Amino acid sequence: MTTRPPDRQLGRERTALFRSLTFREHDTGGHPENAGRLVAIDTALERLDLLEGRPDIPFSAAPDEVLARVHDPRYIAGLREFSMQGGGWLDADTAVSPRSVDAAALAAGAGVAAVDAALEGRARRGFVLARPPGHHATPSRGMGFCLFNTAAVAAAHALDRGLDRVLIVDWDVHHGNGTQDAFYQTDQVLFCSIHQWPLYPGTGAASERGTGRGAGYTLNVPLPPGANDDAYTEVFDQIILPAANAFRPRLVLISAGFDAHANDPLGSMQVTELGFNDLTRRVVQVAEEHADGRVVAFLEGGYDPAALAASVVATLVALDGDGASLANALRPEDGGTETRHDE
């Protein structure tokens, strides 16, 4: 009834969501990284009426030549073969089932489609809600629950399209060693990781800063266990955001793991969903300043289903720029669906 200015003037975006039932077909048995994570997220998004009215961006599996911008073709071929023969364990943590490579390639393809949509203005914000996660996968091997490095493939795709400055912010509780490896020698990607330390995979010391042209374009902030929302926002305000703004990214990617949540069984941090909302809003601000608001987030870790779902919601509403709905969205039951129809 009332006349409202366009969403953009309100600072609102309709973040495109990249979801598929194929992501549930990566079968890890009773592993903490299982399809129930996506079920919990989807249930929360449905309950809070957060699925409707979003850009519908089609996506398909990334072909091998796109994956090969990051990954060794021999690794890709070997992983396909391993999966086709029934799979097994790549290492003590990393399961491969017959459908795992299809799921991982589709996740990478979703990231590519999200980047294309952002660059073409069809959806300036995207959130890839896929599994397996990606940030531990190095150019030459899968590890740490990850097969293909989804965020890295997306960044490489953006570079291939001619962008010369891509920022990746990785707040998963574990260090994003695979992403770091992929871009350690380039000044075209600024990789910033905040993570618990010591912790798997053991990399991510502050002294790891890149080499050659990439010197200074890797920024690691290891934190001791127990860091809370205030500690994280302080690191962002004092260290990560100044570096990000100096870099002037043309596209911003987030490796959004939620295993730094206080309730997570694998991490020992004390971040809450409100903290993730704060971090997202800060990253969005960098994108608004330098990158025409273009942000693509990627689900990485997060192993307490309820905490994961709440954190995804908190991140999504921040990507949407819809702070008013946060209180409703985070309300534990009945979700505020009656009061949210304000757009």
Ligand SMILES: [Zn+2]
């Ligand atoms: Zn993690």
